Amino acid sequence: MLGSTQVRQLNKISASHKKRAPRYHRPMRMRLLPATPALADQVRNFVIVETAEAATRLLMPEPSILLGIRYGGYAEQLDGPKTRRLPQATLTGLRDTARSMHTSAGGGIVLAAFRPAGAAQFFDLPAEGLFGTTLDLASLVADADLAGLCAAVAAARDDLQRVDFLERFLLARRRRPADMLVSEALRAIENSVGTIRIAALASDLGVSVDWLAKRFRRTVGATPKQLASIIRMRHALSLYGEASSLTQLSVEAGYADQSHFIREFRSVTGQAPRRLLKGSEYC
Structure with a gap:
């Protein structure tokens, strides 16, 4: 959990540097960044995705639990006639079927793609409870910590700083050894x-x-x-x-x-x- 000093620092950065930041054939920017060595055993990589136009795409199953912090636009999960607007901060479990996702214009998200057993070292939740679902990260993280993280990511000046904030958040939460x-x-x-x-x-x-x-x-x-x-x-x-x-x-x-x-x-x-x-x- 982030300390009060860290939360104040993240909020200060948000206030002073605030900046707003496939469809494969529509304008979309995707960038993969490696995890720092201190997290490499738990996190496969970080992914930045930005969309200039609204789009709906099919997301195939991934072998990773995904932590996402959205800093631009919004995303909706489409499940037949049902539509679910996703929270700003999410934790998405493994699934064995594809899902449809609609992303608004001006969308931006930074993702931490965990290694298959990586997320279990950071969150007090049996990973089986995540299968096929997307949780609001607010149900797992203290309000002040999550607010500070989301504000900092939204205010970050570039991809590297967004990833840096997410890495610091994870390093402060790691508490369980690997199985x-x-x-x-x-x-x-x-x-x-x-x-x-x-x-x-x-x-x-x-x-x-x-x-x-x-x-x-x-x-x-x-x-x-x-x-x-x-x-x-x-x-x-x-x-x-x-x-x-x-x-x-x-x-x-x-x-x-x-x-x-x-x-x-x-x-x-x-x-x-x-x-x-x-x-x-x-x-």
Whole structure:
């Protein structure tokens, strides 16, 4: 938790330096920044996203819990006929289906993309409670701390300063050690790009599949199988090109065959791969 002096400093910066700051085919700026070495084991990277025009895009599942601080515009999550305006500060859990997001013109957000087990070291919440949901960060962080952080991020003069404020916030909150067994399992899943057999992994670790799944749900927010599926699908998307053969892509990404990949893709997006990948805007 930030101390009172830190909160005053952040608010002072906000008052003195206030500055307002895919759709892949519309004006959008995305910048990835590495985490400081002190956070590199918990945070994969930081992402700055700014949109000049209003846009709706499909967000594919990510293998990361995401902490977001919005400093410009607003975002709405679209769920069929329902629309939810998202809070300024959010914590979004893993999910196994894509979601539609509408972002206003002049939108700006800085994201901390945690490593799969990283968020559990900062927040007093079983990660399984985050699966498929987006929480208001105000439910987890003291009002003064969160207000100071949001004000500082909104007033920051550039991307580096926004990330610096978010890093300082996280460093002040880190309180739990890493779960070493989960960390070892995560390395195996990531090194295999999601293709490892979970039963074999559990056996190698000397635990049961059910026990490993319980440990993962508490720390990662998903079972090993769910996380592996997300990682494998993300890998498949990275291999896709306009001239891609779905058969070749399916094999390279570790699916049994093309029909297996199409079936998994439909379960995530509700659409066939060719139709969505060629005609939709997603990230």
